[in-house]
Amino acid sequence: MKHQSNQRQRDAVDAILEQWRIERPDLDASPMGPIGRIKRCAMLLEQRLESGFAPFDLNLWEFDMLATLRRAGAPYRLSPTELFSALMVTSGTMTHRLKRLETRELVERVPNEQDARSMLVQLTRKGLALINRAVEGHVENERLVLSALPADALASLDEHLSMLLQALEAAAGHSGSPHAS
Incomplete structure (x- = not known):
């Protein structure tokens, strides 16, 4: 394990790595550093x-679903299969979530003009107005979160996370998904 730089404060993962260094000095636990930090960052x-x-x-899931429909462009509709594939949830989960958003009148099911046997999920006017406001707040919230990093560090982090994501997706047999809100 590399020695901690004097330029940064210790975090919770440093304490975990130190415990492993003491308990298992024979084990190079350094991979736990980046993985543990990514996991803790994701949770926070x-x-x-x-x-x-x-x-x-x-x-979060409601925002993701509405944002996925919004990003699809006018008329803001997708098939349930396209939705659950983009959101990486099961069809059963999707059915439950669709019902909840329909009850709130944020989405509606409309006939598929290309296939009379199927329906499409579409934002309602109320859903479109809500997601347009919510995405502005979301982007500002993300900007605030990321303001803790200098621009060059943020650009480097983004590049390196993209490399890691591509490697993980390739190993899992997934192509890039437009899921990120």
Whole structure:
């Protein structure tokens, strides 16, 4: 394990790595550093994102679904299969979530003009207005979160995370998904 730089404060993962260094000096636990930090960042980011959605009476999955429909462009509709594939959830989960958003009148099912046997999911006017407001708040929330990093560090982090994501997706047999909100 590399020695900690004097330029940064110790974090929770440093304490975990130190415990492993003491308990298992024979084990190079250094891979736990980046993975542990990514996992902790993801957990803390999810909490920050959820709190940013609260003023819009949305949670993370609701935002993701509405944002996915919004990004699809006018008329803001997709098939349920396209939705659950983009959001990486099961069809059963998608059915439950669609019902909840339909009850809130944020989405509606409309006939598929290309296939009379199927329906499409479409944003309602209310859903479109809500996601347009919520995405502005979301981007500002993300900007605030990322303001802790200098621009050059942020650009480097983004580049390196992209490389890691590509490697993980290739290993899992996935192509790039437009899921990120």
